[in-house]
Amino acid sequence: MNRISAFAKRNFKELLRDPLSYIFCLGFPIIMLIVMTLVNESIPAEAGMTIFRIDNLAGGIAVFGQTFTMLFTALTISKDRSGAFLVRMYASPMKSGDFIAGYIFPMMLISIIQCVVTYTAGLVIALITGVELNIGGLLLSLICLVPSSVMFIGLGLLFGTLFNEKAAPGFCSLVISLGSFLGGIWFDAESTGGVMLKICKVLPFWYCTKTARSSTALKFGNDEFVIPLVITAVCAAAVTVIASLAFRSKMKADLS
Amino acid sequence: MYSVEVKNLTKKYKNKTAVDSISFTVKSRELFALLGVNGAGKTTTIRMLSCLSAPTDGFAAVNGHNCIKNSDDVKKEISISPQETSVAENLTVRENLRFIAEVYGFSKEKIKLRTDKMINLFNMHDIADSRAKTLSGGWKRKLSIAMALISEPKVLFLDEPTLGLDVLARRELWTAIESLKGKITIILTTHYMEEAEKLSDTIAVMVGGKIAAMGTLAELEKISGQTGLENAFVAIAERSADK
Numbered sequence: 001m002n003r004i005s006a007f008a009k010r011n012f013k014e015l016l017r018d019p020l021s022y023i024f025c026l027g028f029p030i031i032m033l034i035v036m037t038l039v040n041e042s043i044p045a046e047a048g049m050t051i052f053r054i055d056n057l058a059g060g061i062a063v064f065g066q067t068f069t070m071l072f073t074a075l076t077i078s079k080d081r082s083g084a085f086l087v088r089m090y091a092s093p094m095k096s097g098d099f100i101a102g103y104i105f106p107m108m109l110i111s112i113i114q115c116v117v118t119y120t121a122g123l124v125i126a127l128i129t130g131v132e133l134n135i136g137g138l139l140l141s142l143i144c145l146v147p148s149s150v151m152f153i154g155l156g157l158l159f160g161t162l163f164n165e166k167a168a169p170g171f172c173s174l175v176i177s178l179g180s181f182l183g184g185i186w187f188d189a190e191s192t193g194g195v196m197l198k199i200c201k202v203l204p205f206w207y208c209t210k211t212a213r214s215s216t217a218l219k220f221g222n223d224e225f226v227i228p229l230v231i232t233a234v235c236a237a238a239v240t241v242i243a244s245l246a247f248r249s250k251m252k253a254d255l256s
Numbered sequence: 257m258y259s260v261e262v263k264n265l266t267k268k269y270k271n272k273t274a275v276d277s278i279s280f281t282v283k284s285r286e287l288f289a290l291l292g293v294n295g296a297g298k299t300t301t302i303r304m305l306s307c308l309s310a311p312t313d314g315f316a317a318v319n320g321h322n323c324i325k326n327s328d329d330v331k332k333e334i335s336i337s338p339q340e341t342s343v344a345e346n347l348t349v350r351e352n353l354r355f356i357a358e359v360y361g362f363s364k365e366k367i368k369l370r371t372d373k374m375i376n377l378f379n380m381h382d383i384a385d386s387r388a389k390t391l392s393g394g395w396k397r398k399l400s401i402a403m404a405l406i407s408e409p410k411v412l413f414l415d416e417p418t419l420g421l422d423v424l425a426r427r428e429l430w431t432a433i434e435s436l437k438g439k440i441t442i443i444l445t446t447h448y449m450e451e452a453e454k455l456s457d458t459i460a461v462m463v464g465g466k467i468a469a470m471g472t473l474a475e476l477e478k479i480s481g482q483t484g485l486e487n488a489f490v491a492i493a494e495r496s497a498d499k
Contacts, residue, residue, distance in 0.1 A: 002359070002361045003359050006355055010344055013346065014345075017387070018346060081340065083341060084338035084339065086345070087338045088336060088338055093331050093359070094354070255310065
């Protein structure tokens with residue numbers, strides 16, 4: 001436990017002292033929240049388009065913000081692997097499980113802080129625009145977003161393990177773009193229907209957004225909350241197991 | 257008992273033999289240097305001794321613990337300062353030291369004590385609260401060695417500790433390494449003759465993955481029939497290449 005806590009503390013400090021973390025993990029989601037609210041204000045009410053209204057937008061942007069934790073996890077791991085830092089740590093009593101937990105825990109904390117900041121900004125916007133946003137729903141959503149947070153961090157662990165510090169951000173950017181689009185953050189997939197909805201439903205991102213939106217709205221039906229939450233949790237577990245196996249295997253290969 | 261025992265240690269990569277059946281022993285608290293040109297197999301040797309690379313063949317033990325079968329026990333007794341920068345760049349000098357002490361499970365009191373001791377030993381008072389990424393190459397190397405020492409290792413591996421440093425930084429680091437002589441076992445790799453001559457008790461000359469000659473400076477001079485380490489090294493390396 002000492003080893004995990006020491007390594008997690010080091011990773012947390014490294015992230016907190018990197019200005020890019022603030023720009024991408026906190027600044028960018030808030031900017032998107034403001035920009036999309038302005039877009040929403042420009043859409044005529046008769047269009048009946050509510051995707052960018054703050055009660056829908058807050059959950060979606062919270063998931064969007066989580067995708068950046070994937071990028072920072074991948075960057076941290078790929079940077080550690082490219083230098084001699086991990087060589088030193090491999091020669092210490094640290095085990096592969098210590099490394100994995102030490103990378104995941106601080107990113108989860110960052111992810112929670114990020115959601116709190118996003119929802120606080122969402123509440124301010126809701127007050128300004130006169131849209132009702134349930135505080136209880138937002139608090140509940142913080143818990144319901146844990147599986148998606150784990151999933152994105154797991155993807156970061158996987159990309160950081162498999163790719164170098166030049167390639168890993170590229171793969172993450174691809175997932176951020178595709179994930180936010182096919183997750184239905186920027187368009188109403190259900191109203192669009194057809195092939196687009198089918199593609200969205202094949203990928204886990206849509207379920208992450210659905211869980212976030214339903215929990216903030218305190219809607220707990222099977223189709224809108226329970227099933228998306230279970231699918232997200234299963235995907236999170238699968239991604240984390242795959243990423244952990246990849247890390248262990250890479251560590252073993254490095255030490256052979 | 258020897259601190260390090262190596263018998264017929266071999267490391268092969270596909271078509272290349274990086275370390276070719278080397279054998280040597282290192283006495284407790286001795287400073288043992290592996291001297292050789294780039295690609296001689298020095299780093300591969302200490303990687304195998306510090307459980308960072310599995311030997312293809314042969315035997316290696318540190319303080320009686322088998323490096324292959326008991327790597328967990330070996331890791332508790334050793335530390336390594338790798339050739340490249342291996343510090344947490346966004347952490348301060350003090351935080352880097354504390355971090356390693358925490359990884360080794362020291363108590364809060366001991367962490368403070370050891371951190372202060374390392375800062376004193378390497379005269380790092382003025383930079384103790386500076387982030388590692390702002391340090392010069394020389395200070396980073398000192399920090400890297402301090403991080404290796406903070407865990408109270410019985411055997412310390414220093415891989416090319418002064419590589420790329422200017423003359424002044426190199427001399428300062430030599431003084432720091434000299435201050436450790438006789439306290440712990442140190443295995444150092446270098447391709448600087450002056451460094452091996454100044455610091456080592458025993459020098460092993462590595463050529464093409466093999467140990468071509470081993471002994472004190474006087475013994476190497478006798479073996480080669482030359483005066484001075486550089487002349488002795490060249491003669492031994494040329495003789496070894498002719499074989």
